[in-house]
Amino acid sequence: xxxxxxxEALLLSHKVDPALSMPxxxxxxxIALYDEYHARAVYTKVVxxxxxxxxxxxxxxxxxxxxxxxxxxxxxxxxxPVIDDWGAKVAAEATFVENCEVGVAAEIDNIxxxxxxxxxxxxxxxxxxxxxxxxxxxxxxxxxxRACVANGYAVTNNRPDMNNTFQN
Numbered sequence: 001x002x003x004x005x006x007x008e009a010l011l012l013s014h015k016v017d018p019a020l021s022m023p024x025x026x027x028x029x030x031i032a033l034y035d036e037y038h039a040r041a042v043y044t045k046v047v048x049x050x051x052x053x054x055x056x057x058x059x060x061x062x063x064x065x066x067x068x069x070x071x072x073x074x075x076x077x078x079x080x081p082v083i084d085d086w087g088a089k090v091a092a093e094a095t096f097v098e099n100c101e102v103g104v105a106a107e108i109d110n111i112x113x114x115x116x117x118x119x120x121x122x123x124x125x126x127x128x129x130x131x132x133x134x135x136x137x138x139x140x141x142x143x144x145x146r147a148c149v150a151n152g153y154a155v156t157n158n159r160p161d162m163n164n165t166f167q168n
Contacts, residue, residue: 003083005034005082005083007022007027010027010031011030011034011035011082014031014035014109014112014113014116015116016031016116016117016120024122025077025120025121025122026077028117028130029074029079030082031113032070032113032130032133033067033074033082036063036066036067037084039059039063039106040063040064041090042092042106043059044060045091045092046092048092049092049099050099054144054148055141055144055145055147056099058144059103059144062136062140062141066136069129069132070133076125077123096152097148097152100145100149101145101149103145103148104142104145104146107138107141107145110137110141111142114130114133114134114137117130118131
């Protein structure tokens with residue numbers, strides 16, 4: 001039987017609930033880690049489906065770095081990490097461009113999520129990591145996925161014979 005996070009509804013909401021007995025900074029860290037696990041799982045599925053292609057291959061490594069930064073905070077503050085249960089829950093979209101579009105939406109959601117979490121970063125190192133992770137989404141991942149969408153449409157529109165679909 002697969003383990004489940006006891007606070008999965010909270011994790012998926014991307015919002016801290018001050019009414020819960022769990023400290024708000026702990027909630028914020030758990031939400032951030034779960035979201036970074038989700039991003040890594042989605043982008044890994046794209047790499048598995050379409051090969052070691054940019055920007056997904058680069059961003060998978062970045063997500064791994066984000067996860068490790070957060071896990072360092074979990075260890076420092078004695079917080080139980082969330083369970084990474086995303087592997088079986090996600091799949092790649094049918095076309096490369098659709099996956100790029102998903103990447104754009106995911107990074108926009110990630111930026112908004114950190115807007116919600118930053119007020120609960122009670123320690124300077126947590127605040128620093130949250131700002132860095134949000135900045136990575138805004139300055140690196142989002143532009144890369146936007147370019148991926150634009151380039152993908154340019155390629156498929158100029159080469160109607162190009163088959164960029166993933167077959168299960």
